[in-house]
Amino acid sequence: MQTRYVPNLTGIPETMLWTLHNRAGEAKRPDGILEDPEVVRIYEAIDYDFRRSFGRAEPSHAIRAVEMDRIVRTWLASHPEGFVVSLGEGLETQAHRLDNGQLRWLSVDLPEAMTLRERFLTPNARLRHCPVSALDRAWMGQVDASQGVFIIAQGLFMYFEEDAVRQLLVDIAERFPGAELLFDTIPRWFSRRTLKGLHRTLAYRLPPMPWGINRDEVEATLKRWEPRITRVTLHPYTFPRGIPRYSYNLINHVPWLKERMPSLVHARFARREA
Numbered sequence: 001m002q003t004r005y006v007p008n009l010t011g012i013p014e015t016m017l018w019t020l021h022n023r024a025g026e027a028k029r030p031d032g033i034l035e036d037p038e039v040v041r042i043y044e045a046i047d048y049d050f051r052r053s054f055g056r057a058e059p060s061h062a063i064r065a066v067e068m069d070r071i072v073r074t075w076l077a078s079h080p081e082g083f084v085v086s087l088g089e090g091l092e093t094q095a096h097r098l099d100n101g102q103l104r105w106l107s108v109d110l111p112e113a114m115t116l117r118e119r120f121l122t123p124n125a126r127l128r129h130c131p132v133s134a135l136d137r138a139w140m141g142q143v144d145a146s147q148g149v150f151i152i153a154q155g156l157f158m159y160f161e162e163d164a165v166r167q168l169l170v171d172i173a174e175r176f177p178g179a180e181l182l183f184d185t186i187p188r189w190f191s192r193r194t195l196k197g198l199h200r201t202l203a204y205r206l207p208p209m210p211w212g213i214n215r216d217e218v219e220a221t222l223k224r225w226e227p228r229i230t231r232v233t234l235h236p237y238t239f240p241r242g243i244p245r246y247s248y249n250l251i252n253h254v255p256w257l258k259e260r261m262p263s264l265v266h267a268r269f270a271r272r273e274a
């Protein structure tokens with residue numbers, strides 16, 4: 001058997017192992033919603049006590065990934081050579097799931113996170129790596145916007161202060177007219193709990209997530225921050241099976257509650273005026 005790799009991550013970068021654990025759990029199920037042999041390969045090559053830190057795998061991160069795949073795939077159908085940027089990509093293997101042989105993809109993550117990613121995923125001319133903070137605008141210089149730009153931030157913005165998210169959106173609007181942006185949000189109550197110190201298990205405390213926003217605030221907030229955001233679509237999480245399937249589907253229909261749930265947000269930026 002091959003020697004497994006022991007990661008040495010702390011803080012926010014360690015959370016990439018949490019999402020990996022949940023996606024791999026789903027990909028390994030015969031009735032799972034995520035088809036991804038790469039996530040299983042990477043998961044099994046890492047020597048880390050996933051269960052101790054994160055508990056039993058559950059499908060939320062796979063639901064998020066599958067819904068994001070669906071939205072990006074739709075965009076790729078009309079932009080087959082488009083340029084996708086994935087901010088805070090961690091060990092996501094989304095580029096492999098969506099690769100049409102023509103797209104270009106830039107993974108952006110902190111240097112220590114990128115070092116781990118590169119143990120398992122080798123960049124090439126089309127699927128590239130950029131080891132900088134998403135808040136460092138250096139990644140923008142590596143984007144070829146000629147065939148369209150789609151920016152993904154999966155499991156990232158909640159770890160930033162609100163003003164950092166706002167400023168990043170303003171800079172994306174300025175730099176990439178016509179781009180699309182897909183990210184996920186957590187509600188305010190959940191953000192507050194993480195700031196007080198929220199344990200996922202006895203052994204693992206989640207890092208603080210300072211930016212929380214309720215679903216009914218998202219569209220107005222984004223458009224106020226950046227008037228060049230022309231369209232905002234929200235997508236709820238829909239669980240595939242078991243009790244959560246019924247409870248979440250019910251919650252998604254109850255107005256007060258549904259505004260206080262995590263969400264996926266798809267925003268479109270205006271094209272530059274001629």
Ligand SMILES: C[S@@+](CC[C@H](N)C(=O)[O-])C[C@H]1O[C@@H](n2cnc3c(N)ncnc32)[C@H](O)[C@@H]1O
Binds near residue numbers: 135153
């Ligand atoms: C919850 S993980 C999500 C990883 C991946 N997107 C996924 O869904 O599996 C958060 C990721 O954000 C990265 N991250 C944290 N701060 C960052 C920053 N300032 N710039 C870029 N990435 C960052 C972490 O290293 C980690 O990979």
